[in-house]
Structures are given as structure tokens and as C-alpha cells.
Amino acid sequence: MMKKDQFVYVTYIRTTPEKLWKALTEPEFTRQFWCNTAQESEWKPGASWKILTPDGRVADSGEVLEIEPPRRLVLKWRNEFRPELKAEGYSRLTYQLEKEGKSVKLTVIHEIEKEGSKFIEAVSSGWPHILASLKSLLETSESLEETREWPQEACK
Amino acid sequence: MDAVFKALATASRRTLLDELRKENGQTLSELCEHLDMTRQAVTKHLVLLEKANLIASVWRGREKLHYLNPMPLHEIYERWIGKYERHRLQALSDLKKGLESAAGRIRRGGQTKTKKK
Known part of the structure; x- marks a missing residue:
């Protein structure tokens, strides 16, 4: 088996899978909790996928590997603005959304086939902020302040 | 919990x-x-x-x-192990590992010096 590095996160959000799906993919929502960024994709298998900074530069890019709204999204993902991270190549991001009572269990796995990955180290400090902010946004209609602007510590 | x-x-x-x-x-x-x-x-x-x-x-x-x-384990750690304790605990754990591996080398008749990292 190939050695991997990964970031694993599970959070329960009081919302519906449909709303959570929109929040994860639509610019209107991502701008609020994900450092004012927007994603661009046709959201179908094989389609290209990008995260754009507020001034239109590509922060990360890749491809939609699997998509099953509002339950599952798998992306091929590479950082584009830090050369040492870009050099590590493509990672794989899985979002899994499961309805559990009045909440949705969101599982996020971000993995790369490399040990001691700097990319995983970087996302491991960013994701908890962004996902906490996403939860706040959906539950209280207000995201966390530190994740609203680019560039922020949480988005590097 | x-x-x-x-x-x-x-x-x-x-x-x-x-x-x-x-x-x-x-x-x-x-x-x-x-x-x-x-x-x-x-x-x-x-x-x-x-x-x-x-x-x-x-x-x-x-x-x-x-x-x-x-x-969940991180939450347990955060709850009972403060940020000051963690350095002392790490130092003790390193000392234990160092001494045990040195003792192991003595028993095997090897060098007693601990290796520098």
C-alpha cells in the first residue's frame, strides 16, 4: 500500500444536506466563510474545478472526480500559489454529507500519496477554521470574522 | 466524552x-x-x-x-493537559526513552552514550 498523509475532520451541522451542499459549492456562500473565495466548475464528473481569490487569481485547481449532490463530492486538488505545495502534485478531497436527525454529519478527508506532506500540513491548519466558520454561518447566519477576507492565516 | x-x-x-x-x-x-x-x-x-x-x-x-x-482525543488532551504541562511531560518522556535505550545498549554491551539527533 502507498503511504499517505491525510487530514480528517468530522462535524455535525444543524442544517439540511441540500443547504450544506450549496454552502460548500456556491460563491454566494463560500465568499462568507472561505476567505472571500469562489469556486468555478460545471460540477460534473471530469469537469475542471478551481478556487479563485477575490481578485480572480487561481488559488487551487483540479477536477471533479465524483459528484452525487447532496451526498458526496470528490475533487482532485492542487495548490497553485505556493510553489513548494504545488510541487507535491494532486491531492484528493472527499466531502461526505449524511443526514442524522436534525443535523448533517459532514466528513472531510483531504489526502495525498506522500508522507510528510507540506500541503497536508498547510490544509490541516486551514480547514478547522473554514469548517467551523461554515458551521457558524449555517447555524447562526454569521460566519467567523477571521475567515471572511483574503488573504488570511486560515486560507494559506 | x-x-x-x-x-x-x-x-x-x-x-x-x-x-x-x-x-x-x-x-x-x-x-x-x-x-x-x-x-x-x-x-x-x-x-x-x-x-x-x-x-x-x-x-x-x-x-x-x-x-x-x-x-476527540485532542479534546481530552486539551481538557486535562495545559500548555505548560505539555513541555514538561514531553521532556520527561524524552528522558525516559533516552535512558531506556541507553540501558538497552549497556545490557547488550554497546556504547552508553545516547545518540545525538
Whole structure:
């Protein structure tokens, strides 16, 4: 088996899978909790996928590997603005959304086939902020302040 | 937090977590290969560990992959181990490891000096 590095996160959000799906993919929502960024994709298998900074530069890019709204999204993902991270190549991001009572269990796995990955180290400090902010946004209609602007510590 | 301690209270479940620590993202079959437990027992333990949030799982095709979720343990750590203690505890743990490996070398008749990192 190939050695991997990964970031694993599970959070329960009081919302519906449909709303959570929109929040994860639509610019209107991502701008609020994900450092004012927007994603661009046709959201179908094989389609290209990008995260754009507020001034239109590509922060990360890749491809939609699997998509099953509002339950599952798998992306091929590479950082584009830090050369040492870009050099590590493509990672794989899985979002899994499961309805559990009045909440949705969101599982996020971000993995790369490399040990001691700097990319995983970087996302491991960013994701908890962004996902906490996403939860706040959906539950209280207000995201966390530190994740609203680019560039922020949480988005590097 | 009760669920976490309950899940950790059985040696075989801790072994399962150790196995995922070695290789994260394993399927049920892969886990069974490395462990001396029946498939049913592993399945049962995985359910309990997942309920306690110590394991996260995602589907890949028809296979379910299991990952160690460090968050609940981190919360326990944060609750009972303050940021000042952690350095002292780390120093003690390093000292213990250093002394034990030095003692091991003496018994084997080797050098007594601990290796510099």
C-alpha cells in the first residue's frame, strides 16, 4: 500500500444536506466563510474545478472526480500559489454529507500519496477554521470574522 | 466524552486504532487481514468507534474506508493537559526513552552514550 498523509475532520451541522451542499459549492456562500473565495466548475464528473481569490487569481485547481449532490463530492486538488505545495502534485478531497436527525454529519478527508506532506500540513491548519466558520454561518447566519477576507492565516 | 472512554476501554478497539495509525484509510477486509479477530467482531468494534467519533469513514465505490479521527482525543488532551504541562511531560518522556535505550545498549554491551539527533 502507498503511504499517505491525510487530514480528517468530522462535524455535525444543524442544517439540511441540500443547504450544506450549496454552502460548500456556491460563491454566494463560500465568499462568507472561505476567505472571500469562489469556486468555478460545471460540477460534473471530469469537469475542471478551481478556487479563485477575490481578485480572480487561481488559488487551487483540479477536477471533479465524483459528484452525487447532496451526498458526496470528490475533487482532485492542487495548490497553485505556493510553489513548494504545488510541487507535491494532486491531492484528493472527499466531502461526505449524511443526514442524522436534525443535523448533517459532514466528513472531510483531504489526502495525498506522500508522507510528510507540506500541503497536508498547510490544509490541516486551514480547514478547522473554514469548517467551523461554515458551521457558524449555517447555524447562526454569521460566519467567523477571521475567515471572511483574503488573504488570511486560515486560507494559506 | 463517555462514548470515547467506553470505546477506548477495550484492548481490541485500541488495537484497531493502532492499525489505522499505521495505515489510515483501510477497508474492513484490510483491517481483518492484520488483526486476529473475526470479521463480525471487527465490524462491531468499528461501529462503536465511529459512534464515538474516533473513526471517520467515507465510501469509495463499494468499499468503506476507515480513518482515525484525532479530534476527540485532542479534546481530552486539551481538557486535562495545559500548555505548560505539555513541555514538561514531553521532556520527561524524552528522558525516559533516552535512558531506556541507553540501558538497552549497556545490557547488550554497546556504547552508553545516547545518540545525538
